[in-house]
Amino acid sequence: MDEDAFRRHRDELGADRSRGAAELARGALALAAASARKAPASDAADLVRELRARADALARARPSMAPIARLLGAWRDAIAGLAGATLGDARAHAAAAAEALIERSRAAGREAARHAAAAIGANRTVITHSLSSTVLELFALLKDSGVRAIVTESRPLLEGHALAARLSEWGIPATLITEAEIGLFVARADAAVVGADAVLADGSVINKAGTYLLALAAREAGVPFYVCAESFKWLPPDALPPALEEMDAAELGAPRWPRVEIANIYFDLTPARLVSAWFSEDGGKPREGRS
């Protein structure tokens, strides 16, 4: 993959509004693997330099999404020792390292969903917001256990429609609502479950804007609020909270009026005190104490 093709793919990843953080991180690793195989390089040291620069560029593509920087960082570290190898070996090992991380991330997401599914149990109604590959995995695990879903449309780009379509294929009874209806419907659910774009060290959660409102309404209704996210989404204690990405105002589809600003901030921060439990590949961790 030459520099131009790489840049084009990286820009697509930066502009992708339909996939969640874990899926985009795995997409970034797939670009890393393709780069390992095809990036122009005169020798292994040259290749490693180029791949590390590409890893950095990918890590910066989506600042709110923790697993992209974390998985690319892990890959960057993994390939550092390849500079002394033959070019062929360096390519093969660097590609294999990226693919191993993809598989680790995928397995971690599956395991996180398995732990959450066990906690939720059979014949339950689950409300969720936005589209998370981990929450999708959760529904896949519960689809023969009588699960029912309440799904927000998720403005501005309505990725909730893609979730509703998938649940329908699986035969899971679902109700599609506007974000405005969250307060009306949360009390009908046994649990609220969301994925995450990033989890801060204190357990606060960055996820699609609206997640915070779901968490507030769940607490008010006495419905547990669960976060289901592989550990690559957790930020280290010394990390600064990531920026909340703002996207193109045109996505709201509103006319432009003088003196009216249109805000399209994609993520919000749900404080840890509103989270009942976090599920990762390591199991479930309930919040200690009371909010």
Place this chain on the structure above:
Amino acid sequence: MDEDAFRRHRDELGADRSRGAAELARGALALAAASARKAPASDAADLVRELRARADALARARPSMAPIARLLGAWRDAIAGLAGATLGDARAHAAAAAEALIERSRAAGREAARHAAAAIGANRTVITHSLSSTVLELFALLKDSGVRAIVTESRPLLEGHALAARLSEWGIPATLITEAEIGLFVARADAAVVGADAVLADGSVINKAGTYLLALAAREAGVPFYVCAESFKWLPPDALPPALEEMDAAELGAPRWPRVEIANIYFDLTPARLVSAWFSEDGGKPREGRS
């Protein structure tokens, strides 16, 4: 106005998604006045019978909107004594009674807005949800006092756009957001202000779905949450809470999938404990005690 024309206008009122409760109530009274002038009748007693039947039909058109039933009920009572008059006098008095109620409602909304504006003061940022004629009045009163607005788009039919357009005309700096962004923006406001479709005797508020989420987020952010509504919107202590109207699912613009229900409930109920103060033509009334 003959029976067919009346039915057509009543159905339009039942289907109107863009005007709030106070405006629709005044629209219903305008239909009442037109009926007083033109409904076919052989004598005054016949006219009164027909007008009372029309008042009942109008009162049922929008069950979630208290002022329609209350103002039509007041008119129904006001015309009862006209059965012994001449037909001409009965027509004139019944029409005048409806028009007086329109003016009373309009003046009450203006006064409620005036009390809220005084409480909010100059150079403040006000966040609101949906489109309320009373809140519009409030912005008109504050437009030369440095007010700024945060306005939700208000799915499904985006009546927040009409509010943004009006604020723009008035030169009020405004930010348009999705409902999902309420949690991000409420802390930037000095006050959250909404109108109401109905206020229960305990102070709980029926208003456009999403209002409850704004109230929850306002409380969490320490931002006062005000309800601004003429007293015709208050229900008597013995009234049952009105039904929350559900509208056509097609308004969400989503595809239809097997086993996926699309919910389009237009109103939600915000408990009195989340309201900081209620403003009517009689002044402001802060909530007593703590939530």
